[in-house]
Amino acid sequence: MSIQSIEKRKTPIFHYGITIFLAAVLFVSVFSPDSKIPLDRLRRDWLGAKGPDTTTEEMEKLCTKNLVPPQGPQPQESHDDNFATMIRKAATDDKRVILTEVNEAFAAPNSMLDLFLESFHNGEDNITHLLDHLIIVAMDQKAFEKCKSVHHYCYLHEDLGSDLSSENLFMSKPYIDLVWTKVTLWQLILEQGYSFLFTDVDVMWFRDPFRHISVYADLTIATDRFFVNPEDHGNNPNTGMVYAKPTKKNIEVLKYWLEARQRFPTTNEQTVYDQIKYELASKFDLKVQYVSTEYWGNFCQLHKDFTKLSTFHPCCLIGLKMKIAQIKNMTEEWKMYKQSINLKS
Template sequence: MLGGGKMKGGDAVSGGGSSNISPMVSFLLGAAVATVCVLFFMSASPGRSLVDVAAWSHNNGTAAQHHHHLRSVADDADAARNLSVVVAAPAPAPVQASPYGDLEEVLARAATADRTVIMTQINAAWTKPGSLLDLFFESFRTGEGGVARLLDHLVIVTMDPAAYAGCQLVHPHCYFLRTTGVDYRGEKFFMSKDYLEMMWGRNKFQQTILQLGYNFLFTDVDVMWFRDPFKHISMGADIAISSDVFMGDPYSLGNFPNGGFLFVRSCNKTIEFYRHWQAGRYRFFGKHEQDVFNLIKHDMTDRLGVAIQFLDTTYISGFCQLSRDLNKICTLHANCCVGLGAKLHDLRNVLDVWRNYTAAPVPDKRAGKFQWKVPGICIH
């Protein structure tokens, strides 16, 4: 009996007292087992977050509220991480290459405060030692009135790689105008097919300069610069062009132009003028740009209101109509002269006379004792 009672007592402890103790013990044991399982699960999967715990117990009392809170915290953390990635690594903006290469950079370096540049154009034949580019630079260096400072604003446009390399050795503002279809390295004879291509290509390039918002004074490399020519360009002129033959009135369209020395202000009128000028290449087929200018000048001044000044050959001179007053002359162009050899011969003589003139006492200069060596091959 006693033995049997102990057995029942054991039953009572494990079964008969369940009404007071078993539910709580069961709950505690169940919770402990669950916690161990969760911890084991999390330790086995470290990537899991607390939201997984909340999701597992969302039916227990306020667990749903904790689940919602923990999920919000996790979402905010994920959003922050995603945002930091976006901010830290923005997509690079596409780089747009200029269609003109480094032209705008060269122009900006060379331009005056009012966005004016001086330009000349050369090929390899004109850059050899002792050729036209050397004479061109020498005229600036021996000039009067600080004309040499204008070299700071000179852009040399080169037509072939050899000319570009040669330019870079002697000048800071060089631009390589890349063209197709013509070999520009050699001398181009007047009115040849390659000569016309070169002249019309130059004209188109000048239009580009205007469209970029720069005024320009274009000078052929066979123009000798002795004094500052800007003093003789009217502020009211949209275009100022040198004259093969000057008739006396700078605003008369009866003057004969020469495009080898040309100043143009950048504005809508002059850009439109250049568009019509370019169209004239096909309208007057076989003409070079200087002849077409002469043919359209009346129509363009009437239609566009462009003010054209023809420069007085007393100051802006050339072999066509030679100024003999060395006290007034600013530039001298080897125009009306065909062939590189002839130009070189006569311009060397011009510089010889000019050097003697600048070295002379002021009274001798004023007395007009110095004259050009004439006749030459072209100069007369």
């Protein structure tokens, strides 16, 4: 046999060896306990959780373990304003509700509530149907009356300790009382066996934000500033947009979060979450997805790529008038973007 023929036989064996070696290295790096690329992360990225829709029947089946079963009507429920009854009426077929809060100042004519509802009608992909699953929680009687005149699922939050009807200064006691009420409501929704997507009423909706929610995360939270990795607790959270599944773990997480207010009595729920997020991750093995500001946008880390934005939150602006003015500007830019797309098509 010639030397040339021997070399020809050696070459493919060498190539096979290299291929097997590289495959083994990849397997160890992915599946080892110390891997920096967890399997859940690979699955999520493969299924497109960073941008495209992820809510498919196949994916939901993978993440229905440990869910709290939906609760049926209770004997004490006697009127339509009961919050549990409203949750069941507003929920989607897959047991999800959208929730926001509003007070008199934010419900006044041409204020945030009007702009918020209008954004659904200006949005893409016919997102107006999402309003059928929106519950608006009113913090005072006037906000409740305004809500009932423009929407069908309105709930008056009673037994509030502070006057929450006016525009409250950032970090004032009424402001802190107002923002903490939402965590209590989140817990009630989860205990009823339903998922929720909470949105501040000053968040404008351009597209369906559910497309950016990973079914593998326990919580999905917006960010003031996003730093590349959606699982990194180093991201700056913003609780103006929060999604949670109805698991026993999440219920315990919210209880722990509420109890942590006693340690930080003069601050809001977002700052407290930022203080305890590593505790939550360690104590409950909590998996959190932080959404990029490219998709859930804001003024803290401004992106104006309308091909990507699903929502926009005027955080990092102070004062109701300033927020309304900037939201109106952003809305006009969005409308011009839609017109330009229509002209091209």
